[in-house]
Amino acid sequence: MNYFLQQVINALGWGSILAILAAGYTMTFGIIGLVNFAHGEVFMAGAFAAYFILTVFELPFWLGVIACLAGSVIIGLIIERIAFKPVRGAGLITLFITSLGASIAVRNSTVIAFSDRLRSFVFPEFLKGIYQFGGLMIQKKVLVIFLVTVAICAVLLYLVKKTKVGIAMRSISYNSRMAESLGINSEKIIIITFIISSALAGIAALLWGVLFGSIQASMGALAVVNAFIACVVGGVGNVFGAMVSGYILGVGGALFIAFLPPDLVGLRPLFVWIVFFILLILKPSGLFRANIR
Amino acid sequence: MSTVPLLELKGVVAGYGKMDVINDISIRVNQGEVVTLLGSNGVGKSTTLRTILAQTDLKKGEIKYNGENVTNFPTYRIAALGISYCPEGREIFSNLTTKENLQAGAYLLKSREELEKNLDRVYSLFPILKERSNQIAESLSGGEQEMLAIGRSLMSSPNLMLLDEPSLGLAPQLVELIGTTLREINKAGVSILLIEQNAKLALEISNYGYLMRKGTIVLEGKAKDLVTDERVKEIYLGIVKV
Numbered sequence: 006m007n008y009f010l011q012q013v014i015n016a017l018g019w020g021s022i023l024a025i026l027a028a029g030y031t032m033t034f035g036i037i038g039l040v041n042f043a044h045g046e047v048f049m050a051g052a053f054a055a056y057f058i059l060t061v062f063e064l065p066f067w068l069g070v071i072a073c074l075a076g077s078v079i080i081g082l083i084i085e086r087i088a089f090k091p092v093r094g095a096g097l098i099t100l101f102i103t104s105l106g107a108s109i110a111v112r113n114s115t116v117i118a119f120s121d122r123l124r125s126f127v128f129p130e131f132l133k134g135i136y137q138f139g140g141l142m143i144q145k146k147v148l149v150i151f152l153v154t155v156a157i158c159a160v161l162l163y164l165v166k167k168t169k170v171g172i173a174m175r176s177i178s179y180n181s182r183m184a185e186s187l188g189i190n191s192e193k194i195i196i197i198t199f200i201i202s203s204a205l206a207g208i209a210a211l212l213w214g215v216l217f218g219s220i221q222a223s224m225g226a227l228a229v230v231n232a233f234i235a236c237v238v239g240g241v242g243n244v245f246g247a248m249v250s251g252y253i254l255g256v257g258g259a260l261f262i263a264f265l266p267p268d269l270v271g272l273r274p275l276f277v278w279i280v281f282f283i284l285l286i287l288k289p290s291g292l293f294r295a296n297i298r
Numbered sequence: 299m300s301t302v303p304l305l306e307l308k309g310v311v312a313g314y315g316k317m318d319v320i321n322d323i324s325i326r327v328n329q330g331e332v333v334t335l336l337g338s339n340g341v342g343k344s345t346t347l348r349t350i351l352a353q354t355d356l357k358k359g360e361i362k363y364n365g366e367n368v369t370n371f372p373t374y375r376i377a378a379l380g381i382s383y384c385p386e387g388r389e390i391f392s393n394l395t396t397k398e399n400l401q402a403g404a405y406l407l408k409s410r411e412e413l414e415k416n417l418d419r420v421y422s423l424f425p426i427l428k429e430r431s432n433q434i435a436e437s438l439s440g441g442e443q444e445m446l447a448i449g450r451s452l453m454s455s456p457n458l459m460l461l462d463e464p465s466l467g468l469a470p471q472l473v474e475l476i477g478t479t480l481r482e483i484n485k486a487g488v489s490i491l492l493i494e495q496n497a498k499l500a501l502e503i504s505n506y507g508y509l510m511r512k513g514t515i516v517l518e519g520k521a522k523d524l525v526t527d528e529r530v531k532e533i534y535l536g537i538v539k540v
Binding site for chain 1: 351353372373374376377378382383385389391392393394398399401402403405406450454
């Protein structure tokens with residue numbers, strides 16, 4: 006039992022990162038039907054911005070927080086402007102392909118410019134150390150990541166559920182033409198959605214750096230596939246569903262290999278796909294209801 | 299008359315893509331009036347409303363609101379002028395609750411108090427919506443959804459309402475209720491441009507009417523004169539002229 010609980014605790018860090026990434030992913034998917042494979046690169050951009058501030062220039066941590074947000078939001082908005090805005094309303098496949106193109110372009114230019122080697126990510130001392138509870142251990146940073154994520158999820162849910170902008174987002178996701186005739190400027194709301202979604206990717210990137218202690222140019226590739234699956238599992242556009250699914254995939258993946266024989270540990274990436282295919286067969290609309298809710 | 303009409307369409311030609319649906323349409327709605335567009339299915343009534351909302355391709359003509367040329371305004375700015383829209387088929391946001399649908403309708407309002415005031419007003423017009431306020435809108439019945447669509451278009455404190463077939467597919471007592479409600483809304487000072495397949499209802503509550511055929515206006519006049527007009531009867535009452 007302790008072994009099981011310990012595995013769950015260890016996986017909370019990765020689960021949190023997935024939850025935040027998936028929440029941001031699902032918002033743009035829900036509002037303009039964008040399967041955004043460039044979300045991983047928005048994520049990577051935030052990680053690099055924070056890396057330069059914290060590791061290269063050794064500036065204070067709060068500047069790293071600002072840097073990851075700024076890096077992701079700027080890249081996110083540039084990609085939106087160049088790759089998505091010109092094909093707005095063109096349908097799922099077109100958007101999917103341009104996002105793939107944007108993803109490849111950004112990732113490979115970064116690899117060319119900085120190479121794809123692992124770079125150590127410096128984070129402050131107060132995030133190091135381990136707490137003990139009975140027989141269980143939790144790393145300080147995992148606890149902090151988890152708490153930060155819960156707080157962010159709460160704020161995001163409040164924003165989507167209760168505020169004017171949130172209601173506007175959800176009405177556009179269902180019927181943008183009708184929303185416009187109520188006076189909602191859908192273009193403006195879409196940009197706001199991109200800013201929020203990118204900022205979430207930036208936070209996830211910072212948490213990734215703290216959790217794993219390193220970043221690299223291709224880090225978005227794995228993350229975005231997981232976020233995409235979490236988004237579909239949670240019901241496209243359902244922010245709460247995406248968060249829960251992020252944790253399900255993160256924690257489930259850890260348990261999956263924890264109970265596999267050691268020589269099969271290489272099968273770890275299989276877990277999300279197993280969940281994905283079972284879901285597509287049994288409940289293709291996702292565990293929770295679709296459309297931004 | 300020297301007064302500036304609230305809404306004026308002058309020689310409007312519009313449609314979808316290359317296809318023109320309405321041709322040379324001129325309509326006036328004066329402040330405080332209920333004006334109705336009559337005509338059988340497919341003559342371009344809905345297209346006329348959608349053209350006012352900038353949701354069609356306008357080829358020629360002018361749209362003026364309070365004397366201001368608003369022809370090339372995007373949809374959301376048309377709404378910001380004080381024009382609200384209740385589309386055919388309701389188009390409520392099924393993914394939102396009843397209350398959230400009404401809040402979406404109040405998007406343009408600046409103050410919280412006004413939102414609450416309008417919410418109370420809609421709930422007093424349609425008490426059933428208050429009971430359903432936290433229910434997901436797709437679970438409402440057809441009649442409730444129509445009330446919600448009308449309620450939503452009232453939430454922005456509009457000056458002019460564009461209503462497309464509000465009584466379509468509703469039970470007779472509901473049609474009655476919608477009619478009374480529209481009269482009440484109008485009495486509160488809101489002008490209405492109405493499309494309604496129920497010509498009797500439409501002409502009862504209207505001041506003025508236009509009859510459309512094949513994308514153009516073939517007849518216009520005071521509602522009380524139109525009631526007795528043979529061409530109007532022909533379309534709506536199924537009376538075939540011998």
